[in-house]
Amino acid sequence: MNIRFTPSRRARAIAGSLLLAAGLGLPQAAHAAEGEELVSLVLVDRLEYQTNEGNDLVLWDAQGWIGGDINKFWVKTEGEYLLDGDQFEEAQFQGLYSRAISSFWNLQAGIRHDIKPGPSRTFGVAGVQGLAPQWFEVDAAAFVSEDGDIEARVETEYDLLVTQRLIIQPRAELNFAAQDVEEYDIGAGLSTAELGLRLRYEIKRELAPYIGVSWTRSVGRTADFARGNGEDVSSTSLVAGVRLWF
Secondary structure (H helix, E strand, O other), rough: OOOOOOOOHHHHHHHHHOOOOOOOOOHHHHHHOOOOOOEEEEEEEEEEOOOOOHHOOEEEEEEEEEOOEEEEEEEEEEEEOOOOOOEEEEEEEEEEEEEEOOOOOOEEEEEEEEEEEEOOEEEEEEEEEEEEEHHHEEEEEEEOOOOEEEEEEEEEEEEOOOOOOOEEEEEEEEEEOEEEEEEEHHEEEEEEEEEEEEEEEEEEOOOOEEEEEEEEEHHHHHHHHHHHHOOOOOOEEEEEEEEEEE
């Protein structure tokens, strides 16, 4: 989910969906029986291998939607698969109703389900996704679990064009919790922070391999839980992957 930096690409990014067709150009349109135009898109924003300081893993971050200019059904998924342990470290899925509230912003609400880590959990979701001033792409959401635990996440990305095909992308993600959830080693306040920098080359607009670096740190009470479990509170990973859409 990335913002195009040039005006023509930005125009294409919002023309079909009034939000963020994510600088990908207009997705293929289908027509419902009653004549209403639908648009659809599947975007794999990150599919990458991470060195993760000896705990090598595969990370995925993908989303897709179908709908009209104002109303859409949105699906998001992200997670990590540990290669050494041959198991999922994290796996999360969201199903959302999304409504455009301006030319650059969508309001979203729905359900999130985590199957890892620990016992599975289900959350209600409410958030916004769109383009902030200076063309930062933002995805922010609050989550309330079936047990009443409250969490929040803010993600932002920005594209810097070196050439029309070579793009540098800084990325940041912050996770928050309103309370300690010891069963999942989550502490109240800012729990984790992730900063990344990726350099991708668009072989074509639908396919872009990339390399980069990612730094993740547990913060506050979450870091205390990690130390108590004998785990590192921070890690730096080299990454290599591909971004694609259709």
